[in-house]
Amino acid sequence: MAKHPVDEVLPAGRLALLGLQHMSIMYAGSVAVPLIVGSALKLDPATIGLLVNADLLVAGIATLVQAVGIGKLLGIRLPVVAGATFTVVNPMILIASQYGLPAVYGAMLASGVFGLLIAKPFAKLIRFFPPLVTGTLLLVIGVSLLGPGAAMIAGHDPASPDYAAPSHIGLAFGVLALLVLFTRVLRGFANQIGPLLALAIGLVVAIPMGLVHWDGLGAAGWFGLASPFHFGAPAFPVAAILSMCVVMLVTFTESTADMIAVGEITGRPPTDADLARGLATDGVSAVLGGVMNSFPDTAFAQNVGLVRMTGVRSRWVVAVTGGILVLMGLVPKIGAFIAAIPEPVIGGVAVVMFAMVAAVGAQNLRTVEFSGNHNTFIVAVALGVGLLPAFAPDIFKHFPAWLQTICGSSITVAAVLAFALNLLFNHLGRRAEPDLLEAP
Structure with a gap:
């Protein structure tokens, strides 16, 4: 019996290049979390x-466990790449400012245990994540990530003299043009590594532009890892634990949408047992993060887009x-080399x-029946309200900290609304009637 493409072991050279490509796509987003938190503190x-x-x-x-799996306990066994979730940034900064870093990692430990306990019950909700919900959520994830994507190209500080420099934008668009060209003309394996080729050529072009700085490479050591509980014995303030548990629920919601999307793309839709193992891995990453001074992980949406592309x-x-x-985490010089790739x-x-994730969401929505129901209305409310934090990041800044954790994320708001409205209109007292937004 032929192996499913998900289980296929490719030749070593291809595995190495394709694995490197996935890493190149997710690296900037993953390390942005410790950089932002560290700078803020x-x-x-x-x-x-x-x-x-x-x-x-x-x-x-976490990525290894998701891909390979550990028995019937952990890992969804799909091409899911794990990376630090941005949802944790504000709660970590707030907790550290009020209670100190030991409380951050104590709360993270507790939230990881909480995640392990609720992974299986949460996975049972998969039937309430039909294409209407997952498609809307993926659409919001993809669109909301375009803001950080634009910041990579233009810069993060509008007051900086080189913000939106034409050379930076030209470089980014040149890389994009190469990606389009490679996707159109290359075939077979060369086509599959088109994004990596575009990145490599972009790096070479950026060197004479003065955008590649090797200082960090020389300063980085050959081995570097913080000892467990580097900031001291963990503390467990109740308010901090509750806040991080909310983060875990948000992480689960985002990972659920991404894992379902990967399952559909690969032709192996996850069962609730598969999803439970995948979510439990998110919980384990939070426990490990609490011990090793790291961060909770979620399934990275940009890598979902790469699988699709x-x-x-x-x-x-x-x-x-x-x-x-793992190697980069143990050998800082390797990480410093990758970090030298300019953000544009x-x-x-x-x-x-990022846009590919939104496109996958739109494809999911194509399978939804929009006639004789309120599904168009559900999408409109979840999309409209969910994207508010993406376009107005400070819209909820005067709300309590715990509510900011929920409402400050477009992904969270959209997930809650799509999930709740689907229940309200399609499960509780369901009745067929014309969609309020349906064209006459």
Whole structure:
């Protein structure tokens, strides 16, 4: 019996290049979390470097577990790449400011245990995540990520003299043009590594432009990893634990949508047992993060887009990505080399990957029946309200901190609304009637 494409083990050279490609796509997004948190808490560069190393190590372990699996306990066994979730940024900063970093990692430990306990019950809700819900959520994820993608290209500080520099934008669009060209003219394996080729050429072009800085490579050590509980014994304030448990629920919701999308793309839709193992891995990553001074992980949407774009469905490719991330976490010099790739180069490819996630969501919605029901209304409300934090990040800044954790994320708001409205209109007292937004 022929192996399913998800289980296919490709030749070693292809595995290495395709795994490297997945890592290149997710790297900037993953390390952004420790960089943002470290800078906000005014940690010294050496400590921020340790956070980055720990982040890569835990993300690598989680990615390996998701791809390979551990018995019937952990890992969805799909090409799912794990990376630090942005949902954790504000809660971590708020908790650290009020209680200190030991409380951050104590709360993260507790939230990881909470995640392990609720993974199986949460996975049972998969029947309430039909294409109407997952399609809307993926659409919101893809669109909301375009903001960070644009920041990679233009810069993060509008007051900076080189913000939106034509050379940076031209470089990003040049990389994007190469990606389009490679996708159109290349065939076979060369087509599958088109994004990696575009990144490599973009890096070479960026060197004479003065955008590639090798200082970090020389300063980075050959081995570097923070010891467990680097900031001291963990503390467990109740408010901090509750906040991080909310983060875990948000992480589960995002991962659920991404895992279902990967299952549909690869032709192996996850069962509730598969999903439970995948979500439990998110819980384990939070436990590991609490011990190793890292961050909770979620399934990375841009890598979902890459699977869709390249058509490479093997989970062993992603296992190689996990191995590379572990190596980078243990050997800072490797991470420093990847970090030298300018953000406009990565952004030129990343915006396509982000938009690909939105396109997958739109494809899901094509299978939804919109006649004689309120499904168009459900999508409109979830999309409209869900995207508010993406376009107005400070819209909820005067609300309590715990509510900001929920409402400050477009993904969370859209997930809650799509899930709740689907229940309200399609499960509770369901009755057929014309959609309020249906054209006459």
